[in-house]
Amino acid sequence: MNHVKLNWHTVKVSGRIAHYGVGGSDGPVVVFLHGWGLADRTYARSLGYLASNGLRVYAPALPGFGGTAELPEDERDLHGYAAWVREFLRTIGITGPVALVGHSFGGGVAIRTAYDFPDTTSQLILLNSIGGSSWTNNRGVLKAIAQRPLWDWGLHLQADLLPTRQMANVLPVILRDAVPNLLRNPGAIWRVANLARTADLTTELAELNKRKLPLVIVWSQNDNVIPEATLMSLHAGLDDPKLITVPGGHGWLLADPDRFGEVITNVLQVVESAAPATPRKPGRAA
Template sequence: MADSVVPLTFVKVLTPVVSAGDGAPAVLIHGWASGSMYWEPLAERLLDAGRDVWIPDLPGYHPGDTLPPGFPWTLDSAAASVAAAIELRSDSPVHLVGHSMGGSVSLTLAAARPELVATLTLVGMAPVPQNQGFKEVLRSQLDQGFFDPETVAKLMNAWYGELPAADMERLSTGFEVPFPVLSASATAAMTGVEPSVPGRVHAPLLVIAGTEDRVRPMEQMRSFVAESPQRALKAIPGAGHNVHWEQPEKCAAALIGFWKTSRPLPA
């Protein structure tokens, strides 16, 4: 993993009133052009179930963040920064949950630092080639140097479907991240993890996917899971790409069941 590490300026630490007794917190890693707020519905259900929840903003994504000159925003550097935040707060492995690009960051972390990860869950993500149309839309915006409102609306619709105006305003603030960070992390998301990464992950792995995901089709999820007996798939009927936002109760139930029954393979 890259030597470049920046301290994460924001990690929301949530503690339940009554603990479920599992000391491992759930660390929720957001995707591209997103942030900690879209985890709120899922975090509430996990807290109700007695689970500790940590929600970091990735490097450069928290309002007011200033990254060091020359900081290379890559999956490696993002994963190393998250790993440093975990080490700072915990002396035992965590339940790592990554959505979309956050899944790529989480896979990279789990492969490089297996001692930090008790389980790994990928939400709306499998390490397979992305939709070509989606990549072309991103490249056109990166080439012009900004994301225009029409494209933002198109992407948000693909991710969430129809949203109330208030939710659209809140959730689209991820596009307000400084363009150099948005651009570099978009490139990281499009490039994806190195081919050797999934095979180096020893933690039990769950994929949670919406059956109506327009970014990552179910066929891709099933093919990835079928490659290893250490991987499992939970399909959420009718949900889209941001399944944790649309169906937080079902996502929480899937996570809690997975955590209760998972045991890692020897490294």
């Protein structure tokens, strides 16, 4: 499938520079939140395929990444990122709830955004997301997520890129964006890594479940970065959420844009068909 090219823009969110991509038709609005160390442009090919399926896709570079200004010091937590997402939506003219899609760290931000600001989110799609309460060490011992050492993330990220096809498709775009991010703002890289490795959002997920927010978890079979125990603890706090399993590693959506576009489009169509006949429509940016 030919993919739509995203257009790239710069705006000021709360008086600070922010970058984002946008593409697609005037269909349902999808806001995509990227993973740790990456940026909006990292996912351009995958999001282009998604935009080709009749969706209007927005992809901001989160604070501290991709040239978007970092949050003030007292706002550098998941609530601060969630508040930034809400303000970003207001800035670009989106006034109604959107489908919020988050990958890895972006999944954690998406959870907090939906929890803290219910009016922003009509449905939540979590792709290999952080936020579970548990992990297993190399001896198979179940531990609290806050006990996972930072170096363990690095080792498993390296292992995730080892398959040849995954490395060939994913490594170049990761290096293109992760290295400049590291050089531009190394402090943000490490602060967000610490947020990601210690995030336990099971309480927030349980509350979202009570609110009956449509929520889908997408997980890849060979994710070496976020272990299965984290998936299980995400799943446990919800009332049998829809779980979709796909081939690949942590960066499967970068390695296989076609599958990503197909999965997300199908999820959105299922949720939309189950919605009331006159759903509330989100506003759109010009």
